Amino acid sequence: xxxxxxxxxxxxxxxxxxxxxxxxxxxxxxxxxxxxxxxxxxxxxxxxxxxxxxxxxxxxxxxxxxxxxxxxxxxxxxxxxxxxxxxxxxxxxxxxxxxxxxxxxxxxxxxxxxxxxxx
Amino acid sequence: xxxxxxxxxxxxxxxxxxxxxxxxxxxxxxxxxxxxxxxxxxxxxxxxxxxxxxxxxxxxxxxxxxxxxxxxxxxxxxxxxxxxxxxxxxxxxxxxxxxxxxxxxxxxxxxxxxxxxxxxxxxxxxxxxxxxxxxxxxxxxxxxxxxxxxxxxxxxxxxxxxxxxxxxxxxxxxxxxxxxxxxxxxxxxxxxxxxxxxxxxxxxxxxxxxxxxxxxxxxxxxxxxxxxxxxxxxxxxxxxxxx
Numbered sequence: 001x002x003x004x005x006x007x008x009x010x011x012x013x014x015x016x017x018x019x020x021x022x023x024x025x026x027x028x029x030x031x032x033x034x035x036x037x038x039x040x041x042x043x044x045x046x047x048x049x050x051x052x053x054x055x056x057x058x059x060x061x062x063x064x065x066x067x068x069x070x071x072x073x074x075x076x077x078x079x080x081x082x083x084x085x086x087x088x089x090x091x092x093x094x095x096x097x098x099x100x101x102x103x104x105x106x107x108x109x110x111x112x113x114x115x116x117x118x119x
Numbered sequence: 120x121x122x123x124x125x126x127x128x129x130x131x132x133x134x135x136x137x138x139x140x141x142x143x144x145x146x147x148x149x150x151x152x153x154x155x156x157x158x159x160x161x162x163x164x165x166x167x168x169x170x171x172x173x174x175x176x177x178x179x180x181x182x183x184x185x186x187x188x189x190x191x192x193x194x195x196x197x198x199x200x201x202x203x204x205x206x207x208x209x210x211x212x213x214x215x216x217x218x219x220x221x222x223x224x225x226x227x228x229x230x231x232x233x234x235x236x237x238x239x240x241x242x243x244x245x246x247x248x249x250x251x252x253x254x255x256x257x258x259x260x261x262x263x264x265x266x267x268x269x270x271x272x273x274x275x276x277x278x279x280x281x282x283x284x285x286x287x288x289x290x291x292x293x294x295x296x297x298x299x300x301x302x303x304x305x306x307x308x309x310x311x312x313x314x315x316x317x318x319x320x321x322x323x324x325x326x327x328x329x330x331x332x333x334x335x336x337x338x339x340x341x342x343x344x345x346x347x348x349x350x351x352x353x354x355x356x357x358x359x360x361x362x
Binding site for chain 2: 087089090094095097098099100101102104105109
């Protein structure tokens, strides 16, 4: 039963992501990663025996704990990549604010010089 | 030599609500005959901009506050665009004595150093001194005054501190020093006297919450970059000239 629930949840997630991309709420680059995750969730939900087999090979007595561990690992990686992206954006935003303020100052000075020449 | 260098020098002053003291600071700098005085206003809500403009400074108004380092870097980038050979940075609160500028400029103008830091370890509270010791131990930096904003940069150093890498930094202290060290800049410590701030309070050392964040942030940065410097040692010369 839990397999069906996870499979259905994965499908819902995949549809939601598709809708978000279609409505321009999610960038395609981010959407792609999420879509792959959702499809994997669906696949593993409908075929839980894969997890059982892998867990058995790895010597894990309780197979769902492998699923939880992998899920957590993925979330940590995703969050870390978000923070890296956020750092890049922060630097870019700060450079733009600085550049814009410098250009405004230069424009103001040029305008003032022109006005003084006109007088 | 220094008199000639002063004409090729821009003075960058980051300011936030310093209307009470800014006129006096700019007047004293003007007397030295520097190339340009650039005041970077970190979104002040008082008349700092108007006063600075009336005193003849070039005012760059930031429409979003970027903090002291973000504002300073804006001025540095402006100075690079204008082609200045040397840049002096000093605080707007009147702590730094503009009469020390020629003395700080000398090692840079004569090619003895790429960066000069005006240091005064006598100033500051006990808490600040403990913080300095911890930061120095974590980062391995042997400079006297790591938080001083009274600095002189030559063109080579300017390129480094105006770079994207430097934009990632939140404070101008250890991060900037380590960036300069990593890229082989020669840094010199020159002792200066500093007065107590006339108006307002330190942006960091007045609140335990901010101090805690600042310390965690700076210690981690110093520790991480120290490892990088150990792997790629650069020819750094750090000397000390007494006031």
